[in-house]
Amino acid sequence: MSSITQTIVEKLLVKSQHRVKTYGEVFTPRSMVEQMLDLVREELETSPNFVDKTFFEPAAGDGNFLVAILRRKLRAVEKNYSHDEWLTASLFALASIYGIELLEDNLSDAQEAMLTEFSQFHEEHGVPCGPRSSLHQAAVFLINTNIVHGNTLTGLTLQGEEIQLSWWNRVVAAPGMVQREPFTLASLRDDGFDFTIYDRYRACGIDEVHEEARADA
Numbered sequence: 282m283s284s285i286t287q288t289i290v291e292k293l294l295v296k297s298q299h300r301v302k303t304y305g306e307v308f309t310p311r312s313m314v315e316q317m318l319d320l321v322r323e324e325l326e327t328s329p330n331f332v333d334k335t336f337f338e339p340a341a342g343d344g345n346f347l348v349a350i351l352r353r354k355l356r357a358v359e360k361n362y363s364h365d366e367w368l369t370a371s372l373f374a375l376a377s378i379y380g381i382e383l384l385e386d387n388l389s390d391a392q393e394a395m396l397t398e399f400s401q402f403h404e405e406h407g408v409p410c411g412p413r414s415s416l417h418q419a420a421v422f423l424i425n426t427n428i429v430h431g432n433t434l435t436g437l438t439l440q441g442e443e444i445q446l447s448w449w450n451r452v453v454a455a456p457g458m459v460q461r462e463p464f465t466l467a468s469l470r471d472d473g474f475d476f477t478i479y480d481r482y483r484a485c486g487i488d489e490v491h492e493e494a495r496a497d498a
């Protein structure tokens with residue numbers, strides 16, 4: 282690699298020396314991301330329930346791992362599911378991918394990149410995914426609920442509240458339906474999930490999650 286090329290590559294991986302020092306912000310190159318994901322190819326792409334296998338990125342950066350995980354899951358959905366199952370399977374794939382990021386600009390880059398990857402997949406297959414479609418709205422909701430702003434080390438948001446995430450449990454007897462169960466990040470480190478402190482939701486279609494129907498409404 283010439284020194285000019287090397288400088289360009291380093292610039293892409295590092296935004297500023299201040300951010301490297303303060304936040305440890307150095308992005309992993311795409312080739313290395315792919316090599317690392319090859320190590321979990323079975324969970325991501327070939328195991329019987331690969332769609333639902335959970336991935337969590339505690340330092341999400343601009344979403345390079347998250348997007349590569351989604352891309353692989355969507356390719357595997359395309360290969361293993363019939364066309365009429367892609368919508369539901371792609372949303373469940375999105376629901377299985379989590380991230381936390383400290384810096385607001387990185388967080389919004391990560392969320393945007395996930396939405397672009399998801400929308401492109403559907404648009405390439407002729408499925409409308411415009412902002413008014415329920416597919417788009419559910420995808421935005423899942424991305425914004427699963428990939429959140431906060432400090433993974435403390436388990437707190439920048440406002441000092443507990444970071445909240447949600448499980449998206451499939452309703453076994455009703456394919457395509459999901460039961461949302463919020464929990465705190467901190468509870469993962471304690472005695473197990475604490476599902477008690479947040480709103481409870483009604484089971485709904487995975488493409489209706491953005492309506493946030495409460496169980497007690």
Ligand SMILES: C[S@@+](CC[C@H](N)C(=O)[O-])C[C@H]1O[C@@H](n2cnc3c(N)ncnc32)[C@H](O)[C@@H]1O
Pocket residue numbers: 304305306307308309310338339340341342343344345346381382383384387431432433434435
């Ligand atoms: C080394 S970069 C890695 C980004 C991405 N995971 C990658 O491999 O390309 C670290 C990222 O973690 C974020 N970060 C640093 N401390 C964090 C914390 N306590 N909680 C959440 N994110 C944090 C930084 O803002 C930065 O975007």
